[in-house]
Amino acid sequence: MNTQKESFLNRLFDVSNDPEIISFAGGLPDKNLLDVKGIENAAQDVFENEGREALQYTTTTGYLPLREYIAERYKKRLGIPACADEIRIVNGSQQCLDLTAKIFLDKGDFVGIEKPGYLGAIEAFSMYQPSFKGVEMDGEGISANGFRELFEKEKPKFFYGIPNFQNPSGRSYSTERRREIAEILTETKGIFYEDDAFGELSFDNRPIPPVKKFAYDNTIMSGSFSKIIAPGMRMGWIYAPCEIIKKFDCAKQAADLHSNFLCQKIMHHYLGKADIDNHIKKINSIYKRKCRLMCDLCDDILPGDVIRTDPKGGMFMLLTLPKGINSLKLFDRGLEKKVSVLPGIPFYTGKGGEDNVRLNFSSPSEDEIAEGMKRLKAAIDDF
Numbered sequence: 001m002n003t004q005k006e007s008f009l010n011r012l013f014d015v016s017n018d019p020e021i022i023s024f025a026g027g028l029p030d031k032n033l034l035d036v037k038g039i040e041n042a043a044q045d046v047f048e049n050e051g052r053e054a055l056q057y058t059t060t061t062g063y064l065p066l067r068e069y070i071a072e073r074y075k076k077r078l079g080i081p082a083c084a085d086e087i088r089i090v091n092g093s094q095q096c097l098d099l100t101a102k103i104f105l106d107k108g109d110f111v112g113i114e115k116p117g118y119l120g121a122i123e124a125f126s127m128y129q130p131s132f133k134g135v136e137m138d139g140e141g142i143s144a145n146g147f148r149e150l151f152e153k154e155k156p157k158f159f160y161g162i163p164n165f166q167n168p169s170g171r172s173y174s175t176e177r178r179r180e181i182a183e184i185l186t187e188t189k190g191i192f193y194e195d196d197a198f199g200e201l202s203f204d205n206r207p208i209p210p211v212k213k214f215a216y217d218n219t220i221m222s223g224s225f226s227k228i229i230a231p232g233m234r235m236g237w238i239y240a241p242c243e244i245i246k247k248f249d250c251a252k253q254a255a256d257l258h259s260n261f262l263c264q265k266i267m268h269h270y271l272g273k274a275d276i277d278n279h280i281k282k283i284n285s286i287y288k289r290k291c292r293l294m295c296d297l298c299d300d301i302l303p304g305d306v307i308r309t310d311p312k313g314g315m316f317m318l319l320t321l322p323k324g325i326n327s328l329k330l331f332d333r334g335l336e337k338k339v340s341v342l343p344g345i346p347f348y349t350g351k352g353g354e355d356n357v358r359l360n361f362s363s364p365s366e367d368e369i370a371e372g373m374k375r376l377k378a379a380i381d382d383f
């Protein structure tokens with residue numbers, strides 16, 4: 001990472017504990033939506049009934065009933081024929097990014113990514129020193145022409161994308177674009193890493209068919225309990241063809257033997273008891289309101305030449321700034337006004353992000369969104 005990026009990420013870390021600053025820069029779920037009591041009860045049941053087993057070592061693959069639960073949910077929600085053999089439990093889906101890079105990437109290999117792309121993926125992949133190839137996004141997802149050209153010319157080891165409510169932009173791929181991408185993958189024998197961290201966070205609770213549905217053997221999917229249950233439990237999964245899973249198991253075993261078994265048991269127990277669909281609906285209705293409020297304030301009080309994305313789910317939106325306002329300078333000015341935004345710069349593997357900032361709407365309260373947007377307006381007005 002270059003020093004400019006490092007220095008502002010360090011500053012961001014420094015200010016993240018300042019209670020006077022309203023943060024739109026983070027990426028946390030709303031803490032009021034964590035079901036503390038439900039998870040506490042599940043933990044108690046696990047300790048009472050299977051404590052000795054839960055505190056023991058287990059297999060690298062992950063707790064079979066939890067993998068079966070995930071497979072069933074894919075079948076029910078998305079109509080894809082998932083089975084537990086294709087699913088592995090990991091320490092948060094972030095671990096899938098590291099382990100996938102570990103098995104696919106050697107120094108100098110090409111890897112494709114959305115432009116802008118998820119910062120955490122760029123960080124994870126960068127450890128293996130690949131050469132990044134960014135593909136631009138439009139209103140319907142990544143450019144199909146750009147995607148085709150990449151797979152035909154550069155033959156990347158895989159392409160990493162987030163078709164649902166992308167981080168950082170909040171954009172989603174249209175169904176048509178998903179089909180086009182799938183067709184290209186099948187023709188070119190390419191691999192798409194489909195990060196579905198936000199798939200369940202659809203404001204209208206409507207499931208959207210993943211690219212995997214149209215190119216089953218060409219996709220590695222990852223999913224996460226972080227956004228719908230609790231990020232602190234660090235529970236996520238990979239869902240991939242069995243030949244990739246075999247390699248993944250070796251990498252996972254070498255990394256940590258297995259994911260936290262106690263948490264896997266608690267999660268499984270919790271999922272069996274709680275009304276998850278209702279819980280997710282509640283999250284979505286609250287995030288929808290917060291997102292609407294932030295969008296309305298963008299439109300009503302920020303200058304007309306600030307352009308925003310229009311998320312239909314997830315936790316983020318992206319603002320493109322008026323000509324002449326640099327995102328890093330706005331970050332600094334924002335801190336003076338006690339509001340933090342995330343400059344787009346770390347979401348680009350090359351140049352880019354000087355003219356945009358990411359805003360998070362899931363974590364701040366509605367009052368904080370209202371006040372924070374006024375402060376952001378004041379910061380922009382200063383330029």
Ligand SMILES: Cc1ncc(COP(=O)(O)O)c(C=O)c1O
Pocket residue numbers: 027091092093094095118120162167195197223224225226231234235236
């Ligand atoms: C797009 C995306 N993928 C993966 C992750 C990692 O999440 P976790 O490791 O908590 O599952 C995040 C976290 O914010 C994310 O935004």
